[in-house]
Amino acid sequence: MSKFLFIIQGEGRGHLTQAISLAQLLRANDHEVVAGLVGIGKGRQLPSFFYDSFPADIHSFYSPHLIMGKRGISFSKTITHHLFRIPLYVKSLQAIHAHVQHYQPDVIVNFYDVLGGLYALTYRPAVPIVAVGHHYLFLRNDFIFPAQRSLDHWLLKINTRLTAVRAQKLLALSFYPTAIPTHHRIVTVPPLLRGAVKALTPTQEPFFLVYVTYAAMSKTVIEWHLQHPEVNLHCFWDQPDHRFDETLTFHKVDGAKFLEMMARCTALVTTAGFESVCEAMYLGKPALMVPAHYEQACNALDAQRAGAGIAAEEFDLSLLLDYLPNHVPAQDHFQEWCAQATPLFLAHLEEVVLERRVLEAISSE
Incomplete structure (x- = not known):
């Protein structure tokens, strides 16, 4: 049995659900996850589902993140936002080190947190580090941007390189297997899907499921709906439930309800967050992917190549209507790829543990 400590970037739900899935995978195979250290922005709180599902101690710390502007990542806003918080982040590094000293893990797994990388740079722990995230595909020489x-x-x-400082392996979550490694540290692995997704039995009902991420998008949805009232839309947003008319309904964000409706919908409209696209592919739901920023634009093009659906620059459900008759399902291939997650993750993580123990044995002689 080996002990793993997770450092997790807590912005959004993607890295949190990946950490939950990997923790469950490791525990099911007789390993121990001793703690999850979660980086959050000042004033933010961890969602309740993480407390309910993560099977180990949880400690939060303040961590920086990229700030988005109207046209993507804002360099000036990112710098000014975090510049005056440097003393706070120094304390976070100290807290991470104290937890590592306390829990004495065999491996640290960093789910794309910048301070996880800066901790490795400044404290240079003897514990090996493995970085996990779909962003590490962006470091491959053959990735198409x-x-x-x-x-x-x-x-x-x-930002991606900072999260992986001194990492022994970079496990790049991918929509598909890649044939040829382009870097000795970067290994392509399947997505870490939640058990709740795999337990669903998908059906097909005549409605599109739309995730509304910002207020202006709801206006765009309504404008399109008024021109196409025959198309049944169910949308999730951060406002109270609202039935606009017989074929347009807005639901307050609810993770369990959204997942249940994803299993029943005809197709999904999303901003191309990696987890949402993976869940749609697993359930066999074509997606219209309208990215809100550059990282999601990278995801959308990559997912389109993998057969997830169609990428678009603007919200226009007419594109999805035109696309659906020509959609070639990728569900079977994707599920086969996801089925390899357990043996591949165990092989890579246990290899890191074994290498450390061999080195310790040699040094003790």
């Missing part, structure tokens, strides 16, 4: 937006591209790659 969206055109233009060079500043966003540069900032995203810098």
